[in-house]
Amino acid sequence: MPSKHFSRVNSGNSDLPFSYVPETSDNIDDTLIMKVTVASGKGGTGKSMVAANLAWALSETSPVTLVDCDVEEPNLHLFFPQDPIEREEVTVPVPSIDLDRCTFCGDCAGFCAYGALLVTKDRVLFFPDLCHSCGGCSLICLAGAIKETQRSIGTLTLRHISDRLHIVTGTLQEGDVLATKVIREAKRIAERPGWIVYDASPGTSCPVVETLQGSDLCLLVTESTPFGLHDLELAYSVTSYMGIPSGVVINLSDGRDKETRAFCEEKEIPVFATIPFDRWIAHVQGVGDLISRRDSFWKDRFIALGMACCSRVEEL
Ligand code: SF4
Ligand code: SF4
Numbered sequence: 001m002p003s004k005h006f007s008r009v010n011s012g013n014s015d016l017p018f019s020y021v022p023e024t025s026d027n028i029d030d031t032l033i034m035k036v037t038v039a040s041g042k043g044g045t046g047k048s049m050v051a052a053n054l055a056w057a058l059s060e061t062s063p064v065t066l067v068d069c070d071v072e073e074p075n076l077h078l079f080f081p082q083d084p085i086e087r088e089e090v091t092v093p094v095p096s097i098d099l100d101r102c103t104f105c106g107d108c109a110g111f112c113a114y115g116a117l118l119v120t121k122d123r124v125l126f127f128p129d130l131c132h133s134c135g136g137c138s139l140i141c142l143a144g145a146i147k148e149t150q151r152s153i154g155t156l157t158l159r160h161i162s163d164r165l166h167i168v169t170g171t172l173q174e175g176d177v178l179a180t181k182v183i184r185e186a187k188r189i190a191e192r193p194g195w196i197v198y199d200a201s202p203g204t205s206c207p208v209v210e211t212l213q214g215s216d217l218c219l220l221v222t223e224s225t226p227f228g229l230h231d232l233e234l235a236y237s238v239t240s241y242m243g244i245p246s247g248v249v250i251n252l253s254d255g256r257d258k259e260t261r262a263f264c265e266e267k268e269i270p271v272f273a274t275i276p277f278d279r280w281i282a283h284v285q286g287v288g289d290l291i292s293r294r295d296s297f298w299k300d301r302f303i304a305l306g307m308a309c310c311s312r313v314e315e316l
Contacts, residue, residue, distance in 0.1 A: 037219070042203065056292050071186070102145040129176070154171050156189060170185065224259075247308060
């Protein structure tokens with residue numbers, strides 16, 4: 001189980017917007033958390049399936065918070081029929097210009113390093129997608145023409161699945177670009193004792209890096225195809241660069257995993273689990289269910305996967 005090796009909860013944080021506290025088991029030090037990111041270099045590998053099954057199986061004995069960090073296309077909640085019990089907006093501060101006070105001096109546009117402001121002789125144009133909410137323009141404006149207002153960029157929802165399993169879902173507003181901000185907020189409100197399982201977006205871009213920040217371990221989900229191996233290599237290069245230990249789950253395996261295993265051996269990445277390409281598994285997923293919920297064999301396999309994550313972190 002989690003040991004002093006793992007991250008500690010910031011227990012003094014009283015301003016968390018969501019009020020739930022998962023039940024803790026007697027055998028867990030409730031100030032300890034184990035953070036696992038489930039990632040993959042490409043879509044379609046079954047990453048969310050692995051994250052949902054892992055969380056469900058571990059919640060049999062331990063408190064688990066599952067966090068959907070694939071904020072552009074969150075789908076983990078589809079495995080769980082419960083409606084959200086709490087919902088809140090994610091906002092960022094942005095400038096609001098009072099044209100009656102503005103002298104059109106252009107200082108704010110000159111200051112903004114992101115090109116989010118453009119001043120003409122009688123207008124101030126603001127491009128919200130470029131704004132990084134640094135607050136600098138309101139400080140630089142000597143005419144007092146800039147005030148900060150809140151702009152909505154997405155939502156967070158909380159689902160209570162059982163006494164030991166909760167799901168936090170981050171959803172980026174359609175057309176918005178600040179995915180990392182929504183991910184950061186989703187992770188912040190998910191800080192609770194027990195396991196935290198983050199489901200990252202596919203690929204290796206900024207949202208994946210944001211999700212990985214602070215993780216104790218990354219589970220890299222791949223499939224036994226040349227494309228799968230190529231994207232596994234990319235995903236591993238990110239975790240390796242960030243100094244985050246990783247383990248591999250080969251999903252949709254047709255038994256021809258030789259090259260994937262050879263890569264893992266060369267890089268000394270343990271292969272924690274292999275899930276076969278199987279009609280029954282595809283059917284269970286197709287109806288929105290979990291194999292660990294349907295079959296105790298798979299529940300035990302996913303609990304063993306969690307324990308393998310713990311062992312890997314402890315041995316490093
Ligand atoms: S710094 Fe203030 S006064 Fe100058 S252009 Fe910007 S908003 Fe207007
Ligand atoms: S808050 Fe910062 S990033 Fe946004 S417009 Fe002002 S100076 Fe630019």
